[in-house]
Amino acid sequence: MLKGFYTATSGMLSMQYRQDQLTNNLANSNTPGFKADQSVTRSFPTMLMQANNAYQNPSRQVVGELPTAVYLQEHLMNAQQGDIQQTGQATDLALVQGGATDGAAVFFAVETENGIRYTRNGNFQVDLNGNLVTASGGRVLGTDGNPLQVGNESFTIQPSGIVVVDGEEIGSLEVVVADDVNDLIKEGNGYVRNDQTDMQSAYNVDTVTFSVQQYALENSNVDVTSTMNEMLQAYRLFEANQKVIQAYDQSLEKTVNEVGRIN
Structure with missing residues (x-):
């Protein structure tokens, strides 16, 4: 369950950094010669899930992949000529x-x-x-x-x-x-x-x-319309990860409150 916390939290942080970068681009949309930044998001190395009886099977049958989290790897400058x-x-x-x-x-x-x-x-x-x-x-x-x-x-x-x-x-x-x-x-x-x-x-x-x-x-090479759309998308992804954390929090609270309870 804690893996879900880590995954959602890293998603929130990644979108927060992306939102900051997009906000900076938008703030400089009227700055002469400004070159927009672009963010590159990467996932942490994917974990391979294996069958419970893998120790009995030398081939270790793979049953799926589990992406663990994402992070903002780098900022890239857009060198495109402005108008x-x-x-x-x-x-x-x-x-x-x-x-x-x-x-x-x-x-x-x-x-x-x-x-x-x-x-x-x-x-x-x-x-x-x-x-x-x-x-x-x-x-x-x-x-x-x-x-x-x-x-x-x-x-x-x-x-x-x-x-x-x-x-x-x-x-x-x-x-x-x-x-x-x-x-x-x-x-x-x-x-x-x-x-x-x-x-x-x-x-x-x-x-x-x-x-x-x-x-x-x-002029700046910032595309204002595209940037605003990307900001909205980043906000929605941030909000989605936030709701995942809230769901895990409620589930953990229920689990903790019911541990050791005698009916």
Whole structure:
């Protein structure tokens, strides 16, 4: 009977984690460049049930399988390109990606207080020092590894990433590629980091093509309708496992109360 408790409890926990992940996706559905997370659920190793007289039968006749529980194994990032929306703002930049293998993605490189981070959120602005920065103050980097100084909002960034200020090329916007976005760790403010390997410059990777669109932003790739349906499904599965636990609890209560009772 306790196995039923464990199975239902693990199901509730799995659906709770999934609900949290879906809620986070929905909350960021309007965040430029946000990449939705997808959860992968796995079952614990299945137990093989055997006949009571298996000790007399060398072949040990199998009479069925008993799945014991499920758990949320991992979160996977959806690297699919988001829709491009024109904004008319010179400091807004969108990365348009092509040619990459499944799971690969390109990112802007940003210098933050915690080191180099990466983002798809191109909702930039110009600070008092003329640096192109993120909303949280991270400085956008050029291919030379230094922050891009555009001076004011009268600058142009070509599709190839070249930055032009007052008719003069001052450098190129650094764009890096992650071979597998699931190696990345999400942080706040739309940043991700890679603790496993250094990110290569996308300019040096032949299998990846990209362009930079100025006056535009990449929308989140969260499908709001699908996410809400998945949240409802997760809630119903959570509720179903909850009812199973309540049934076991009532059964155990009845068993305990009747143990040793003399009629």
